[in-house]
Amino acid sequence: MKKSFKKEKSELLAEVEFNKEEISLASSKAAISASQNITVPGFRKGKAPIEKAMAYISSQKFNDEVIHQLLKTIDKEVSQDKEFKDYIDNNRLANFRPDVHLEKFSDTEALFHVHYLLNPEVTTLAKYTGIKIPAEKEKVDDKKINDYIKDLAEKNAELIYKDGAISKGDTCNIDFLGLIKGKEFDGGSAKAYDLTIGSKQFIPGFEEKLIGHKSGDKVDIVLTLPENYPESLANKEATFKVTINDVKEKSVPKIDDEFASSLSGKFVAKNLSELKDKVKAELLSEADNKYFSAIITGIFDKLRKESTFEISDRIVNSNVDQRIENVTKQGEAYGLSIDEFLKLQNLTLDKAKKNIKEQIITEIQNSLIFDAIAKKEKIDLPNNADVSKLLGTDVNDYIKNSTAYYKKQGYSDQEASAHIQSYLNSLVSNIMQSRINNKILELNGYKKAEAKPKTGETKAKTAPKDTKSTPKKASK
Numbered sequence: 001m002k003k004s005f006k007k008e009k010s011e012l013l014a015e016v017e018f019n020k021e022e023i024s025l026a027s028s029k030a031a032i033s034a035s036q037n038i039t040v041p042g043f044r045k046g047k048a049p050i051e052k053a054m055a056y057i058s059s060q061k062f063n064d065e066v067i068h069q070l071l072k073t074i075d076k077e078v079s080q081d082k083e084f085k086d087y088i089d090n091n092r093l094a095n096f097r098p099d100v101h102l103e104k105f106s107d108t109e110a111l112f113h114v115h116y117l118l119n120p121e122v123t124t125l126a127k128y129t130g131i132k133i134p135a136e137k138e139k140v141d142d143k144k145i146n147d148y149i150k151d152l153a154e155k156n157a158e159l160i161y162k163d164g165a166i167s168k169g170d171t172c173n174i175d176f177l178g179l180i181k182g183k184e185f186d187g188g189s190a191k192a193y194d195l196t197i198g199s200k201q202f203i204p205g206f207e208e209k210l211i212g213h214k215s216g217d218k219v220d221i222v223l224t225l226p227e228n229y230p231e232s233l234a235n236k237e238a239t240f241k242v243t244i245n246d247v248k249e250k251s252v253p254k255i256d257d258e259f260a261s262s263l264s265g266k267f268v269a270k271n272l273s274e275l276k277d278k279v280k281a282e283l284l285s286e287a288d289n290k291y292f293s294a295i296i297t298g299i300f301d302k303l304r305k306e307s308t309f310e311i312s313d314r315i316v317n318s319n320v321d322q323r324i325e326n327v328t329k330q331g332e333a334y335g336l337s338i339d340e341f342l343k344l345q346n347l348t349l350d351k352a353k354k355n356i357k358e359q360i361i362t363e364i365q366n367s368l369i370f371d372a373i374a375k376k377e378k379i380d381l382p383n384n385a386d387v388s389k390l391l392g393t394d395v396n397d398y399i400k401n402s403t404a405y406y407k408k409q410g411y412s413d414q415e416a417s418a419h420i421q422s423y424l425n426s427l428v429s430n431i432m433q434s435r436i437n438n439k440i441l442e443l444n445g446y447k448k449a450e451a452k453p454k455t456g457e458t459k460a461k462t463a464p465k466d467t468k469s470t471p472k473k474a475s476k
Contacts (some may be wrong), residue, residue, distance in 0.1 A: 010312035014114040030065035122368040124308035129443045133298035137291040159248035168198045173245040212274045230340035319360045350458045382431040
């Protein structure tokens with residue numbers, strides 16, 4: 001068997017040629033294999049002599065079996081080739097079934113072209129130093145600090161039962177039944193749904209028509225469903241029969257020392273003055289992150305345009321198909337076809353595929369640039385100590401405790417291990433990305449302060465009274 005390899009863009013082309021003797025050997029193996037599946041009169045299946053069984057095997061079926069035997073030889077021989085093994089050892093072969101083309105086939109010669117898909121690569125990495133991106137850091141002034149604290153107060157507001165009429169900002173608990181021509185339609189009804197007036201969760205006009213009503217009222221709301229709804233519902237007149245179960249209004253805490261001392265997490269404070277200092281530090285950190293993120297984005301936009309890549313369309317299209325499949329499943333969860341689900345987002349299937357394809361290509365190119373820079377700059381992969389530091393506990397202790405937790409939840413050992421490993425891999429990826437980003441910023445003359453780990457969410461120490469969890473939206 002003669003074989004040779006040639007790299008062609010995103011593929012490794014193997015040319016494999018068999019001579020007369022090798023084809024004869026494959027034919028002998030094919031005859032044995034084919035005869036085992038033939039029943040010859042007077043013999044049990046597969047027990048007839050080969051020369052008798054061959055009379056019952058068509059020439060096409062026999063040739064197919066010969067070709068199958070030759071392909072088995074290719075798999076075995078090519079995998080042992082030093083040049084081919086180099087591609088495997090350097091992780092250059094993509095995990096895709098190779099395309100095989102039979103160029104010639106006879107009793108005396110056979111020629112195969114085998115196309116192995118290669119992982120994407122950056123063939124020319126553009127200069128990644130000395131890049132200046134026009135970006136300005138946001139200013140943090142007293143107004144922004146005070147507005148942020150007002151938002152904290154809003155988030156920690158209690159919901160108090162209200163006897164009066166509904167007004168904007170109130171939360172009402174409702175039952176509603178959606179009808180078209182007197183018949184209930186899918187997704188148009190729900191029980192005990194908490195709706196905040198002004199949140200724009202429902203179709204235009206729905207929330208506004210509840211204003212002025214009060215607890216115990218029954219209201220019929222007649223609206224035309226939006227045109228981006230599924231075809232069976234779009235532009236149809238619908239009647240929603242609504243029962244208002246109760247009404248609550250926000251009781252926003254007064255912004256003072258008492259409020260400041262009621263917070264926990266990263267904004268825990270003794271008084272309002274200390275809270276303002278912590279909010280200022282948070283806003284400055286956010287401004288820094290936005291600023292450096294804009295710079296990194298600008299640098300990578302430039303590097304993608306100026307670098308060259310080899311990325312197989314098969315890999316890109318495979319990723320597109322996978323994401324479209326995920327979107328299809330999302331739609332099915334709501335009882336919608338993919339076209340109906342995309343219509344809600346003002347998208348067609350072709351437009352969605354185009355957007356996803358552009359996104360995937362950008363992701364692959366960014367990843368290749370990251371890896372290339374990490375290799376050139378000799379940036380080390382995170383070790384267990386790095387991950388432990390981010391976790392706040394030893395990795396082995398985390399694995400042990402998490403395994404016990406997942407087992408209690410009914411997960412198998414394999415499922416628990418997969419969840420834990422996936423999370424640890426994400427931490428390693430985040431650490432590595434942060435290191436590369438910081439190196440890129442440094443190489444381009446930008447200095448980023450070391451980020452402090454977040455300590456938790458901002459919540460009032462005492463949970464708001466008389467609040468309910470919000471169910472999934474049943475209608476829009």
